[in-house]
Amino acid sequence: MARVGIERRPLRLADIALTVWIGILSVVTVYGALTTTGFLTVSNMKAILTAASFVGIIAVGLTVIVLSGNLFSLALGQTAAISAMVFLYSLRWGLAVGILLTLLLGLAIGTVQGFAVGAWGANPIIVTIGAAGLIEGMAVWLSHGESIVPPSDETSWEHLANPLFGLPVPVYVFIVVTIILAVVMRRTRFGRQIYLLGENRVAARAAALPITLLTVGAFGIASLYTAGAGVLIGATSANASLLLTGSYTYDAIAAALVGGNAVTGGRGSIARTAAGAIFIATISDMLLLRGYSTGGQILVRGIIVVVVVVLTNLRERNR
């Protein structure tokens, strides 16, 4: 839209710093890409996309919570793990039932959390930490602490882990669910209202937006997506236990933040998060190829996240 610049805010330090930082990251990434042996190969690109897809699916789902102004969910890793376990267990009733059951469970877990946050005004961080504990306890109780393996007579799930036209299925799923959610957030009333709620909760209340419903929706979608990722994770590892919880929660949050979504809600997009997830996967891959230790990888990733978060939030505050 063509606009005259009369009332535009002046360029501020935080804008400049952010631009400079993105510049530095781009230069370093390109330099790394050109100098790291084995980076610019088709098989490595596939590896990056595969690595990005699990976290990516969870992260785009999480983005709805971020945009709605409810910060984050800290129960994502546990939700993914229990979903993988339920999926592998319920395969005995067939693949379709397994997938459906797992997704329903994910939706239910998210809905309950969303209700607590939306209807009672509970703090999302506390609610989701509590939920994480509950899920973990339930998983241990139901599985008696053992890993779940798929039934031996059932092999249909292997398709989910196998490559299709040269790329693993999770990559396709990542792309499709990202596009679907991006469209939902841009083109539906639900998406529009999520942005408005995240921008200003008090105003959303005065404008009679359905706050409880929106919050339930946000947590429901995040949890549903995480359950979907859990299905793929279970299929890929063919063995599910709480060990799968891993660092999914933090990786998903990092992807949403590195993408530049405002922590305070209302500003950002699904595409940003997807880009963030791919960027983090790229950096991790590059560091791995260059022989960095696991500790070094985590450290570098952490630094990138922190700097981007600080700069985006400085910029938001100045608006």
Added chain:
Amino acid sequence: MNGERDPAAESGSRSPLIDASVAPVLLEVIDLSKSFGAVRAVRDLTLDVRVGEVHAICGHNGAGKSTLVKALVGLVRPDEGVIRFDGNEISLRNPHDAQAHGIALVNQELSLVPELTVEDNIFLGGLDVPLLYRRRRLSEHARSVLDQLGLRHVQLGRSVESLSIGERQLVEIARLLVRDARLLILDEPTATLSKPEIERVFKATRDLVAQGRSVIFVSHRLDEVFELCDRVTVLRDGQRVATHEIHEIDRRTLIEHMLGEMEGARAMGEHGHAIPVSGEAVVRIDRLNVPGSVEDVSLTLESGIITGLAGQVGSGTSTILRALGGLVPNASGTVEVRGKKVLLNTPRRASAAGLLYIPNDRQREGLFLGQTVERNLTVVRLRRLSRLGVLLRRRIQRAARELATMAGVDLDRLGSPAASLSGGNQQKVLLGRALQLEGTALLALDEPTRGVDVGGRADIHNLVREAAREGTAVIFSSTELDEVLDLADVVVTIFHGRIVSIVPRAEASASAILADMTTSHASGTGMSS
């Protein structure tokens, strides 16, 4: 005594030696002027405050009271004029300077920290608290000051949160006394207090002046001015109209001073108001109560009629509208919309019943500042602009364009964040979202022109009239007499949460409304803590 309007008697040039019955002058303001842009908030203002007097400053909104107060405590720098304190010319560049001279402001919004103790609050931010202060001596000092203010029962270690509003106000005063303030400015100190609390503040004030301190008392409430003050200065349009000894003036004269020529011009209803045709009763409010702020308010609102709630800050007008918007869960009473009883415990319910509330605080509660103007204009009608949950983008754009055109918002700015607009245009966007919304029975506008300049105000008034002409019932609140008289078909005056009077516009007179807005007659019992 001197003649009432003898300029020489008022200019502060008089020496106290001439009239022995008059105490020496503590503060002199001479020819003070201050403009904000094109608005001359204060013009050639001259006044003096004597040692040991309570000096009232009266005038309705926009008269220049708050600019004067701000100049005296260093919050705004005057363009011209001299301020003398104790005979010496002083310059007040910031609140620090004012504090150093012993001029202190007790604000409507108290500056205490609720979580800290009374004692901590008293010494917080003090100029002369030594690094290694002698705690006991300070405590004793604080104690004696509190006792003197009638707060004998309040322990120093109590947290401020646990005190009543009136007690907090006294603690705030104590805080200033510990700093040895010689001139205290009380800005609308009683707006949120109950009757006994007001008495406490008054008693403390009388004790202070008896000790030779001086008090400037800014208030809308004329009863209190007559009860407490020694002299009164009336401001209007940034200028001083008159200064009187309180026993020389009566209530009617004071109101006339405050209104000026307005009375004559406005009382006739010659403002192009069509005589409202009595419409169909759309909303009936029966005995609306909100603990602590609204008492037994019953009103019938008719389609096409604009009802104005006139009342000072804290009188409860805003709470009445918020209750209609479903934002006051502890409100009780019944509200019927088109004959059906409505439960107003959530904004969703209120809006489903056709009650559309527009908040007074556009930045905090009204707008989604970081979102585009288009999104702000369409927020309450998204259901109509979508099918099966999918937004109809063409229709949204068209609706936003229509609303922006109607509200007078630049169409080029539909894609810009609301935050980038000026205050007046933001207000138009906020109001624009309520226009022509199908199913609206009542438009409840909470101070629709707060912080909007004169031009923008006229535009907004036209929008409201337009909405009423189309058959919506409209109710708005305002603290400004001009606005109420300009816009309302029916004027409802509220004092201390109760209805004082309901008058059709044609019969409303500015002085009667102002008297009702400022009087506690028959309703003073309404609030008890």
